[in-house]
Amino acid sequence: MITKVRSHLSQNELLLFERSSPGKRAYQLPELDVPAVDAREALGNANVREEIPGFPEVSEVEAIRHFTRLSSWNYSIDHGMYPLGSCTMKYNPRVNELVARIKGLAWAHPYQPESLSQGALQVMARLEAALAEITGMDAVTLQPAAGAHGELTGILLVRALLQQRGNPRKKILIPDSAHGTNPATAASAGYAVENIRSCEKGLLDVAALEAAVTEDVAALMVTNPNTLGVFEENIVKAAEILHRKGALLYMDGANMNALVGVARPGDFGVDVMHLNLHKTFSTPHGGGGPGSGPVAVKSVLEPFLPVPRLTRGKHGWRHDYNRPDSIGRVRAFYGNFGVLVRALAYILAYGGPGLRNATVDAVLNANYIRRKLEPHYDLPFPSPSMHEVVFSDDRQAAKGVRTGDLAKRLIDYGFHPYTVSFPTIVHGALMIEPTETEGKAELDAFIEAMISIAGEVEADPELVKTAPHSTRTSRVDEVTAARRPILRWKPPTRDAAST
């Protein structure tokens, strides 16, 4: 039975361009306190544009209604559980939003004198230190803007070290369970990708690894816990194998929410890793970003970190640009500072013991779901789960219902779906990550919904296959979207207007 949601009316809304009327405005500027300048005279006629065709013209109330109405079409953490595996959709504390807007921080210009930037620099320094302690690594750069950007930075560091040692090598090894950004990153850094098959426990196959690690291999990129939510129990061994051949161990830290305070990558052989502050450290996803992907390294890689590096000088913190071995910049300025503020606020709020408790709760929640859903869904890999659990749609597929259908049906039950069809080594994966911030009531409701859906698959598979039924937008035709891409609004032509 669906008990978590009811049907209610929801406001429609046109696109801004369709809502516009000539002359409407939502702004007012102060009067100029200097003489106006004739743009055509100052810039030359050819450099001055005509009016921007189609650009919005709405009043302030129309603007706020537009975005309020749009917002009501979204599901979010603030509505309920968001069990997207690999995404760590935990609660985003609102105090973090407040501190990120503190004037002296939000309005700090990246080029303002360092003497006037000590507050901002201290935020960064304190975060770097905390992340080093949490990961057990020696140095941290905060420059990368997201996980994938961190990966690229990390692999470039590997490359730079190996190059300095004489040969950047050719290949990056990547388990077949890896996230797509891993191989894409390797390619972006100029490496060939070699996939490593997982063993039947869903783990890194040590024998296969041993065989694959040649003098051509620059590094192994491994996610730990891996994308099945399983801790790579042979991680120390893997590191040894790699190190023996002069290769490095890169860890994708997207799943650090399973480890904080419990185990540190720096203690189990990792040479370089990235973190996703927008996962483990609670900064909000914002519908797709901004994130932040700090990279933590062992000291051997430290000389190569992007410029500038934060250092403590005579007059306080400063940016050090004199880093001859650095790979260079990976982005302008110093990183997604506003996201760093939020992540540090989170770390300060939880503190050392609190962070560990969060990890414990995250792992407990995942295991609770696993235990309750195991009778109803196929568990392809029975290894112990950490912060997430991955089922397959094997049983439901027999009725023609796939993981994507189950996910859509979950929407009718008032939940955001789990991650669908990833990792790809599981046929029809249901990847469920509850995070520590869900309470038992919400977990139980989720479990009940999943069990109920499993029942519906038996009783009425069509119901599930055509879900969702209760949303203002029913199942979306993604195929047509890709086949005949319409990527922007255009003013209606005579013909189109009649449809």
Next chain:
Amino acid sequence: MITKVRSHLSQNELLLFERSSPGKRAYQLPELDVPAVDAREALGNANVREEIPGFPEVSEVEAIRHFTRLSSWNYSIDHGMYPLGSCTMKYNPRVNELVARIKGLAWAHPYQPESLSQGALQVMARLEAALAEITGMDAVTLQPAAGAHGELTGILLVRALLQQRGNPRKKILIPDSAHGTNPATAASAGYAVENIRSCEKGLLDVAALEAAVTEDVAALMVTNPNTLGVFEENIVKAAEILHRKGALLYMDGANMNALVGVARPGDFGVDVMHLNLHKTFSTPHGGGGPGSGPVAVKSVLEPFLPVPRLTRGKHGWRHDYNRPDSIGRVRAFYGNFGVLVRALAYILAYGGPGLRNATVDAVLNANYIRRKLEPHYDLPFPSPSMHEVVFSDDRQAAKGVRTGDLAKRLIDYGFHPYTVSFPTIVHGALMIEPTETEGKAELDAFIEAMISIAGEVEADPELVKTAPHSTRTSRVDEVTAARRPILRWKPPTRDAAST
């Protein structure tokens, strides 16, 4: 056709008490920097309570979800037009929320030294001056917390003046079209109420007034424009009649949105009036308050205004408590200061010309609706409309459909209803006030909805009588609520738990 809304899922939510689990918490306090004190020792055993039975125990994410889910069950100005007659539901600019939270204002303590309160006092002084200019009155008190509170203050001023003149008199005259607060106020101030029948134009009947004004009459309370949205064209005459007999003219300024910049009560004979800053001056209603009901008076009433009065001293603005004729305080401190800040921000944003333009647009919008709906709904009083228009359900009542049903059906069309069944002099009133902040598109959608409903009344009255059909909560049983009042949650007893 309903085009403004579609059906979507909406999260259910239990009451906080039902959601609680022992030990959950959403707060953390800093550690005490002084020794803890044993409460039972300090206060005596008998003065210390046991734990608060049933009080909420939820986590932070549960708290935010609770209120987010609740919020999604509300309609608001930010969703769309809110044409509640007499309520002036205009857009609430968000900058006003921001300025009301500026630290030095929001954290100003009412008893802090005046030397440290000049900013706050200047806000009040500037607002008083602006309201005096807008109303054409001589002095303003900002102390009353809402319209009704302003009314009471105003009538007490009348009483105090008359008392000083020797006789407080016995009666207040009130037109039958008046808002309920007017007679309730008169009674609260110790006056008897005598109703004055409106003439067939929906206006004050001058002859009736003339007859009613005796030496017993303290004042006439009149709303102008009145609750039919019609300007009292004989207002000057009415003032003369009253003044001739030593009575005063009180104006309920709830409808000032029709007059700002166009006509000033002080110029047409009004002696005392209140304003609703939460109507005319855009401060948000917040689901029922807070408001602010400043009272503006002619100089003859000034000595009686509540203490303290704002005055300009040698060292800046200060509170003057030395007011021997004052009626005394009507509330602690100085008024709803945070609301005053918002209202002043609104006045600064619009400025003189802008305020008049807003009035013009408000009146134009109401007349536009009137013109478009006149063919479909009965217009009981054909006098020219100002900022609102009042229809009756006369035609629809023939089919058994009443104004309340039409209103509920409007909900299905994605609008908040108009004001239902007020003023009471109209049988089955539909009181529609669009305000100036609605654009033509929203007005047209509203008009279309109203016309469509008029059609439905003919075709399928039952559909209208059982509306709304699309809300998560269908028509609410208000009769049972009043008959068997349940005014608070209680822990379920054994029997109740099974229902």
Next chain:
Amino acid sequence: MLRDCGLETTAQLFSHLPEAVKLKRDLDLPKGISEYEIVEWFEARGAEGANGYASFLGAGAYRHFRPVLVDTVVSRGEFLTAYTPYQAEISQGTLTHIFEFQTMICQLTGMEVANASMYDGSTAVAEAAAMAVRLTRKGRVVVARNVHPEYREVLATFGKYQGMPVVESDYDPDTGRIDLQDLESKVDGLTAAVVIQSPNFFGIVEDVKAAAEIAHRKGALLVVAFTEAVSLGLLEPPADADIVAGELQSFALPPSYGGPYAGTIATREKHIRQMPGRLVGETRDSRGNRAFCLTLSTREQHIRREKATSNICTNQALIALMATVFMTVYGKQGLRELAEQNLAKAHYLAGKVTPRFSGPFFNEFVARTIGKSPEAANQALLEKKVIGGVPLGKYYPELADSLLLCATEMSRRADMDKVANEL
């Protein structure tokens, strides 16, 4: 649109107004300014305030931490920009939180029903007295002198014009509590209500039971007021009262130069028909789902007009929501811990100065200044960026040598030590 209305100029919209009433000039107000200039202007006004000062002012307006969640919730347009929930089907959000508010106020005060809010504590107390008058059909009100002076002033204003004589009863000069004997002597058979405050204006916890006995013995009702809602986290609820009327500013409202705050009235079920203000009740919708709506409105002005229990219409709904969020965030444990911190801070400070009264106090107390006037002590503190206490001579000539000091969880030890040094 003008043309649709059959008009050519906007002036025609007003052509029916008598010429004499029309304003023939522009309003004498400057023209509109931008959002940025508005922010700048108010920031400048804010900067003329007491930023950076520690403060030991209480006396009906308290400094407490404000959980961030409060503004997060009340900034949602769905709450902020909705009207009074008359249309229940699209107002269940507001109705539900008011129902929760009513419940929590009952839980805190030990009463059976509470209304949806009043303007503030002072008007709530005056309305409670008027309610007692209606309930008892008597006219006199006895108010303790250690009730907040401004509350008493408001009561006096109400009383003066409603034919409700207000008499004051004294406090015990040693304990600072009500003088029970004096109270006993003031309450007579014509007394409708005895109004006391606990913690009282001096911060001292009253003997509610004793006052109740005195009132009830003469057939009067006991109204217990409070200004410091945080005290309810720790103090025995005034369950012997007939009506509890108080101020909720402490629950998430910054002092905001005196408002907006929110008042509350709570009472016994049997008195609800005389209760002023809005009430939300539970009911069902036509599909049988639980629903809430405004109810018992036959008490109210829009139905009963001059026979209404009060003229109140707009109340302080959004402020009540702030209080509701505050109570939710702190919850059962937190409100107690918060109250305990207040107790500890005030007792720390009291331990360093010379308290005037011996009665048990919560987070406020009266202190004597030694060797200088309260005003001089305050002046000296101001120079150290500390705002001291409220000098009491203005309200109580006999306490001209005393200050009312308040310490909350926000008070820092170092600042308290500064106060101690100057007193």
Next chain:
Amino acid sequence: MLRDCGLETTAQLFSHLPEAVKLKRDLDLPKGISEYEIVEWFEARGAEGANGYASFLGAGAYRHFRPVLVDTVVSRGEFLTAYTPYQAEISQGTLTHIFEFQTMICQLTGMEVANASMYDGSTAVAEAAAMAVRLTRKGRVVVARNVHPEYREVLATFGKYQGMPVVESDYDPDTGRIDLQDLESKVDGLTAAVVIQSPNFFGIVEDVKAAAEIAHRKGALLVVAFTEAVSLGLLEPPADADIVAGELQSFALPPSYGGPYAGTIATREKHIRQMPGRLVGETRDSRGNRAFCLTLSTREQHIRREKATSNICTNQALIALMATVFMTVYGKQGLRELAEQNLAKAHYLAGKVTPRFSGPFFNEFVARTIGKSPEAANQALLEKKVIGGVPLGKYYPELADSLLLCATEMSRRADMDKVANEL
């Protein structure tokens, strides 16, 4: 719950972890603090900043008024706490505003398609160059020296490891614009992309058409970068470019010590298959209603893995929403008026100092300091609570006597006069 899992202690949850990897001690981090202490700590850090200083810094991070509506919208949990809109049926809010964003970027830049955002301007430019490499199947990139130095550094980092040699072409020392002759000489048949910026790092409007002709003649694509999005309100869009890549920080983002900002890439329809980043497209739902969804994801890493056009996954969606709200608030008229104010302010300031270049500039320009070094001028300004310009010697040794100054609608005449006095 532990018991439901068949466990007795939470330690058992981790019992399968090899002993060697377990952390046997507590993290060396202080214990958690309250929300109030957090706010206090960060406020103290903020107070160590440049509050109260006027600033004439630009150079890729601009100070513009931020409409209040922006934070109102992005603070809504529905936007703030949603993930990437993979589940279209419950993400139409996010999808719709991204579609609007893509449209507005096209309208502003004169391009046909735009993606859903990149990390920032610098990475957008590097990705644009890589995109040109894929499109042309050539490898070399020529970048103008008056492109933002840090953008060029990022491009160099990308280039170094992707086998994409990057060559710089010079600027004209008189006009500050690209030296077209030098560009012509640097672009050869192996060149995939010519990268220029307009307004360039010196604030000067480039001759995009001329650069396009040079690039196209050799079969290279022209990438036009921008760092000051407000300029697009007034300047002719770079419609001759093949790819436009820029930074949207000016659209409602405070400088925030360098991030988060949002990059954008726009191009012609024919190039979309090589476009990096997410794209939202219009489609229908099964009931025939208009709907939006993420599309063309076969370009992306989660489908194509090592063959993807980029490794980007998380982008800057919420920042793009801020930009969208900003563009909505200003709209057609406002963006132009805003740009005109910037132009007027910068030209006022330029009129009082000694501009270094003769090319037409928008809101930034290079000024020579006379009789003192730029650093000394800045130092003198700091004492007057003004942060001057960016000294250029660090990036351009030949401009060691010059500052890059930026004036926006927020710059006050009085502060500009202070700058003029010190230069």
